[in-house]
Amino acid sequence: MKAIILAAGEGRRCRPLTITRSKVMLPVANKPILEHVINALAKNDINDIILIVGYEKERIMDHFEDGVRFGANIKYIEQKAQIGTAHAILQARKLIEPDGDDFLVLNGDNIVGTEAISDLVKKASGNATVLVCKKEDVTGYGVVLTTGKYIERIVEKPESMVSNLVNTGTYLLNPMIFDLIERTPITAMGEYAITDTLQIMIDSGMDVIMANTNSEWIDAAHSWDLLKANPILLGDLEESLEKGTLEDGAVVKGNVSIGNNTTIRSGCYIVGPAIIGDNCDIGPNVVILPSTSISNNVSIASFTQIQNSIIMQDVRINTHSSISNSIIGSNVEIGSNFITEEKEKLMIELEETLHHADKLGTVIGDDTEIGSNVFVKAGTMISTNCKVNSGNKITENLQENSIAI
Structure with a gap:
């Protein structure tokens, strides 16, 4: 057939x-x-x-x-x-x-x-x-x-x-x-x-x-519907830790898959279902909570927490950040103290039409650079090839190639 x-x-x-x-x-x-x-x-x-x-x-x-x-x-x-x-x-x-x-x-x-x-x-x-x-x-x-x-x-x-x-x-x-x-x-x-x-x-x-x-x-x-599909498919994962390196003091619970040449540093706490790709550097002291997918070539610096999110490949996330119910595109660099707000029952405007989302932090397009101490309001989207300078509070959608000074 x-x-x-x-x-x-x-x-x-x-x-x-x-x-x-x-x-x-x-x-x-x-x-x-x-x-x-x-x-x-x-x-x-x-x-x-x-x-x-x-x-x-x-x-x-x-x-x-x-x-x-x-x-x-x-x-x-x-x-x-x-x-x-x-x-x-x-x-x-x-x-x-x-x-x-x-x-x-x-x-x-x-x-x-x-x-x-x-x-x-x-x-x-x-x-x-x-x-x-x-x-x-x-x-x-x-x-x-x-x-x-x-x-x-x-x-x-x-x-x-x-x-x-x-x-x-x-x-x-x-x-x-x-x-x-x-x-x-x-x-x-x-x-x-x-x-x-x-x-x-x-x-x-x-x-x-x-x-x-x-x-x-x-x-x-919609893009945020991926966050509903992600935990369902992660539920089919089998635990696979042998490909990566877990330093002493790292804690992994539940079904977690860790890719080749990935290091989970001391003090990290990871709860599945979750998947981490190849060539990643996680921690030390990073918390990854259930329903999170992290793709290849991602580094996440210390004291950052991520939950129910999709992180695409070639992403850099600096220290003391909190990312929840969000999708981060490829080749994105995020400074320290980056915070995504999360709310339920949101109305999100796309191309002049309102759409309903049960829960969403943010969606960030590819090739975007975000400085330190940035806060993103729940349901706000940052498009591709944007630059957000440090200290900004993002409360409205940023279009492609935008610069937030």
């Missing part, structure tokens, strides 16, 4: 992190989201993968190459214009045999568990099968209306609660879908949506079936 993974989009709602990488390459538990998807397919013995790429495609291709390291055979097709899911799927037509087997379609920016893919394959029937899951809050999702196992309609982002069954965007499709995609009308947003193609099938009397799953499916719509 072949799988098409849609990985061409930018993910604008995850800015500033997606200014320099596509959403599928955002790390969770020190691996890109897309890598988790490919691993889940490989565990189901689905190894023949077509990646539809576009925005920042070189970064994706450099990481995954031909897929051998990930137990897969990967081919790439570029979607030159990102004009919808149906259009993206159509790009793979030349690699799918017209009379061949059904194939999977997945979103590369949604984390889908091994068991969820298995549920879809096992329950598949009819002319197309849609993987669905139940959610209490369906705001912002497409939901499905069903009669028994048969889907009658897919409603995008309904204003009222019409169903608690969410369309995960994961499908098992027959090659006949390509002809139907070519008949799919363009939306008011100028896109070709696969849900409209499925509705054509339903209206034509074809069987579009739902496959329900209770297994892992996570849609990280």
Whole structure:
């Protein structure tokens, strides 16, 4: 069985992190989201993968190459214009045999568990099968209306609660879908949506079936949603300390993975689940609390505390800092006494639209330099290539290339 993974989009709602990488390459538990998807397919013995790429495609291709390291055979097709899911799927037509087997379609920016893919394959029937899951809050999702196992309609982002069954965007499709995609009308947003193609099938009397799953499916719509996904995936970690060096007096509790050539210095206190990558220097006297991911080539100086956060690669954090519920991009340098405020139930403005966040400290884009004694108000974002001078209190979002004097 072949799988098409849609990985061409930018993910604008995850800015500033997606200014320099596509959403599928955002790390969770020190691996890109897309890598988790490919691993889940490989565990189901689905190894023949077509990646539809576009925005920042070189970064994706450099990481995954031909897929051998990930137990897969990967081919790439570029979607030159990102004009919808149906259009993206159509790009793979030349690699799918017209009379061949059904194939999977997945979103590369949604984390889908091994068991969820298995549920879809096992329950598949009819002319197309849609993987669905139940959610209490369906705001912002497409939901499905069903009669028994048969889907009658897919409603995008309904204003009222019409169903608690969410369309995960994961499908098992027959090659006949390509002809139907070519008949799919363009939306008011100028896109070709696969849900409209499925509705054509339903209206034509074809069987579009739902496959329900209770297994892992996570849609990280916004950057702060990565902080919800991170502890879930860290929960699957196995303790691995033998690769790193623990000095006498360092305390490690719970499931903690420490990478090659990483030193945990005396007086450090680390509680899992947590992961620390390769070539890191932690401490002395640093506290790392649960649900924290620290990538490669990171140094964290003494008397700093980090909890429930994602620290990307090549980051330097100086002494006496406190970082909570935050995401720090790559190649960021942070001075001493850096403090992130944290609050719950925030409304965050992105591109002139308000979005809800359950809890957030800050999100900092790549290549940013922050001086000493800086305080960041909860929910405030600092974009890429910014410079924040010492002694600042950041209470408003900083745009790309900003300087806070």
